[in-house]
Amino acid sequence: MKSRDIRKAFLNFFESKGHLIVPSAPIVLKDDPTLMFNNSGMAQFKEYFLGNGTPKSKRIADTQKCLRVSGKHNDLEDVGFDTYHHTMFEMLGNWSFGDYFKKEAIAWAWEFLTEVLKIDKDRLYVSVFEGNEAENVPFDQEAFDLWKQYVPEDRIIYGNKKDNFWEMGDQGPCGPCSEIHIDLRSDEERAQVSGRSLVNADHPQVVEIWNNVFMEFNRKADGSLEKLPAKHVDTGMGFERLCMAMQGVTSNYDTDVFTPLIQKVAQITGLKYTSNEVKNISEEQNKINIAIRVIVDHVRAVAFAIADGQLPSNTGAGYVIRRILRRAIRYGFTFLNQKEPFIYQLVAVLADQMGEFFPEIKSQQNLVTQVIREEEASFLRTLEQGLHLLEKVVAETSGKEVKGEKVFELYDTFGFPKDLTALILKEKGYSFNESEFEAELKKQKDRSRAASEVATGDWHILVEGNTEEFVGYDQTENEVKITRYRKVDSKKDGILYQIVLDATPFYPEGGGQVGDRGVLVSANETIEIIDTKKENNLILHFAKQLPENVNTTFQAKVNTELRSLAASNHSATHLLHQALRTILGTHVEQKGSLVSPNYLRFDFSHFAKVTDEELKEVEDFVNARIQEHLPLIERRNIPFAQAVEEGAMALFGEKYGDSVRAIKFGESMELCGGIHVQNTADIWYFKIVSESAVAAGIRRIEAITNKAVKEYFADQEHLLAEIAALLKNPQDVAKSVTSLQDENAKLKKQVEQLLKDKAKNLKGELASQLENINGVDFLAVQVDLDAAGVKDLAYELGNNKNNLFVVLATVNENKPMLTCYVxxxxxxxxxxxxxxxVRELGKYIQGGGGGQPFFATAGGKNAAGIQEALEKAKEFVK
Incomplete structure (x- = not known):
């Protein structure tokens, strides 16, 4: 079976069992502060397991894009070296939210594998939880008895807590699980060694393909377990491993999930890939195989992340994506001899392969290709820069071992991988101190971990049931009760309390808009709300203290000034989006935004710098809409398909429900859950303050509205007045500045000529000071010239000499510089x-530098060391 047929068979099977088939959630999570990426099939359903929301069906099935490269689930370093780990993978899943449980889950899993897919029953093993006395969780007798109906007892394995008890995280829903493993070895191998002994032993051909998790417990902050009010089923089947089993191969990379990508890499590089069936390959071929596996795996992860709205960057989720891509580039550079961008060419293959099930990779193909190509070009430049830096490190190393701190500096500052450093050093006959490198890496990780450590307490439930709702579209003040609260202690923010209200007017951070701030007021006290966020369908109000009486009634009051300023900026982003699509073209799509009370930031797809003339057009377009006094037309709870059909813009990478909210100002109509002005006139004025590049094909505009614009104009007026006063209040300030610039340019030319004349005069004076040492005309002296003058002087002195060695020192603005001519x-x-x-002499002025063998310079910060440096220069010719 082809991979696309296997997908269809799974979804069709569970649809026949009454499951609603839903699309994959984006791989990048924007509404879950506990996760960067969707790392499992159940991530998008967390709120249902926690009891904070109601699913549209009690039975759901899907195929979910997952990414495991950070945190608890991190497979990155295994990828490429084995045949079954991946960064991005698909998880086929079927779910029961308080409906069926173990009996149906086990029966259907067996039916699908053995009757629909016709997998040989003799190749399958199953596992059940053996129980854990310390947790007071017994052996899963029910699962064991159910499995006995389908498999012999000797094929049922007792699994420990590590293998057969699944947990969402340190806290939250969890439960025993029952895995299904498949033995893909040859008949001869199976006859010699039982597959039972190889289950969970990291054997590449005896692998887990399906996990049935029976969610029946909740893990509390103190580590104890309590029963959930309802029992759920959460299953996950590794799509790539299932394809391996169905296509009769022993490596995921030999399935049609990866072979088209591998063939493309082979075509580009001219190097062949050998399948897992080929034995006794050379060490060189093995390195090529690993590199190709790394590249075809990583391009999938990076491409889908970009398509879902996560661009490579230097922080957070963007840094993870950049790191994955750079790992792929580095393997291509080192083992496939690829010195030019090439990975971007794989995107077209990926789009053809997966576009049917994941349309976002097709629709975003151009953007994904451009971003990856630019990232490749940028990192290849970094690698080149790293090579130069490495040469410098080697030159400064006494002995044959480079300090681990230096290698870590290359890794941390320039992204230069340690294994590539090791390879280059080995070629030069050097090594590096790996224990020192690991010590520096550990320090960095400890710092990072300490900064992000968070201890979250259990919820204190005051009101049972899902009573919470958001009323903030219509109200900024409301009478409320606290339904639950918990304490959170983080290294970054200290102790905070998360409070949930029954009917809150506070808007939680989302859609780019920051969360509301305000107060909770009771008869006896006022509690400040410093932020509002959403997590697992709960609106969390952050406070530095709890009310003395959490059971009393409060008046919840939003800070209306901050909210109205944020609303002004949010509505302006909609008008800006419309303006950009009108002026630059309909290829423009929003790729990210930040809406705060102070300013707005808007990222969008566009492949060229926006010109000043275009920016002026955009600004005028938005201000024209403001002047038209367009009223807000808001429509709530309309079907998603209907809203899109009527022209509403839906953003890629956003997760929309069946019912959505549409915001319309004139011809601008977008799906949006944020807070907006009632009329565009409330925005007052729109002013762009900057336009820049974020990544290849992505531009960023920062702008201000309302109060910030008034302050901006006032500042500009004050600045102009100050400039006019400095110019003695001329009638035409611009003309006066131009006149000054012209005068300055003339004086600059005169100064340059005077310095050249000075250098020529100095040449004759210094020529008489040359000292012949061992046949070398030597001079080391301090001169009063700028850098350009020193260079001219050195070359002038060298014009008629074949044996000149000169070191000239200068000090400009307290910064010393050494220049050497040979x-x-x-x-x-x-x-x-x-x-x-200059590298050696630069130490005396606390600096360094470099250049060519015949001319080089070094800058420093200790001018007092110049004299000693000049004296030491003589030792080079003695």
């Missing part, structure tokens, strides 16, 4: 090297 003949005959000279 005649080319001396470089060849005496082995003198200006670059090495």
């Amino acid at each position: 005649s080319k003949e001396l470089v060849e005959s005496k082995g003198l090297n200006a670059g090495q000279v």
Whole structure:
């Protein structure tokens, strides 16, 4: 069976069992502060397991894009070296929310594998939870008895807590699980060694393909377990591993999930890939195989992340994506000899392969291709820069072992991988101190971990049931009761309390808009709400203290000034989006935004810098809509399909429900859950303050509205007045500034000519000071010239000399600089090297530098060391 047929068979089977088939959630999570990426099939359903929401069906099935590269689930370093770990993978899943339980889950799993897919029953093993006395959880007798109906007892394995008790995290829903493993070894191998002994032993051909999790407990903050009010089923089947089983191969990479990508890499590089069936391959071929596996795996993860709205960057989720891509580039650079961008060419293959099930990869194909190509080009430049830096480190190393701290600096500052460093050093006959490197890496990880450590307490439930609702579209003040609260202690923010209200007017951070701030007021006290966020369908109000009486009634009051300013900026982003699509073209799509009371930031797809003329057009377009006094037309709870059909813009990477809210100002109509002005006139004025690049094909506009614009104009007026006063209040300030610039340019030319004349005069004076040492005309002296003058002087002195060695020192604005000139003949005959000279002498001025063998410079910060440096220069010719 082809991979697409296997997908269809799974979804059709569970649809026949009464399951609603839902699309995959985005791989990038935007509404769950506990996760960067969707790392399992159940991530998008967490709120249902926690009891904070109601699913549209009690039975659901899907195929979910997952990414495991950070945190508890991190497979990155295994990828490429084995045949079954991946960064991005698909998880086929069927779910029961308080409906069926173990009996049906086990029966249907067996039916699908053995009757629909016709997998040989003799190749399958199952596991059940053996129980855990410390947790007071007994052996899963029910699952064991159910499995006995389908498999012999000797094929049922007792699994421990590590293998057969699944948990969402340190806290939350969890329960025993029952896994299904498949033995893909040859008949001869199976006859010699029982597959039972190889289950969960990391054997590449005896692998888990399906996990049935029976959610029946809740893990509390103190580690104890309590029963959930309802029992759920959460299953996950590794799609790539299932394809391996169905296509009669022993490696995921030999399935049609990966072979088209592998063939494309082979075509581009001219190198072949050998399948897992080929034995006794050379070490060189094995390295090529690993590199190709890394690249075809990683391009899937990166491409889908970008398609879902996560661009590579230097922080957070963007850094993870950049790191994955750079790992792929580095393997191509080192083992496939690819010195130019090439991975971007795989996107077209991926889009053809997966576009039917995941349309976002098709619709975003151009953007994904451009971003990956630019990232490749950028990192290849970084690798080149790293090579130069490494040469410098080697030159400064005494002995044959480079300090681990230096290698870590290359890794941390320039993204230069340690294994590539090791490879290059080995070629030069060097090594590095790995224990020192690991010590520095551990320090960095400890710092990062300490900064992000969070201890979350259990919820204190005051009101049972799902009573919470958001009333903030219509009210900014409301009478409320606290339904639950918990304490959170983080290294970053200290102790905070998360409070949930029954009917809150506070808007939780989302859709780019920051969360509301305000107060909870009772008869006896006022509690400040410093932020509002949403997690697992709960609106969390953050406070530094709890009310003395959590059971009393409060008046919840939103800070209306901050909210109205944020609303002004949010509505302006909609008008900005419309303006950009009108002026630049309909290829423009929103790729991210930040809406705060102070300013707005809007990221969008566009492949060129927006010109000043275009920016002026965009600004005028938005302000024209403001001047038209367009009223807000808001429609709530309309079907998603209907809203899109009527022209509403839906953003890629956003998760929409069946019912949505549409916001319309004139011709601008978007799906949006944020807070908006009632009329565009409330925005007052729109002013762009900057336009820049974020990544390849992505531009960013920052702008201000309302109060911030008034302050901006006032500041500009004040600045103009100050400039006019400095110019003695001329009638035409611009003309006066132009006149000053012209005068300055003339004076600059005069100064440059005077310095050249000074250098020429100095040449004759210094020529008489040359000292012949061992056949070398030597001079080391401090001069009063700028950098350009020193260079001219050095070359002037060297014009008529074949044996000149000069070191000139200067100080400009308290910053010392050393310049070394060596005649080319001396470089060849005496082995003198200006670059090495300035590196050595630069130590005396607490600096460093480099250059060519015949000319180099070094800057520093200790001018007092100049004299000693000049004295030491003589030792090079002695």
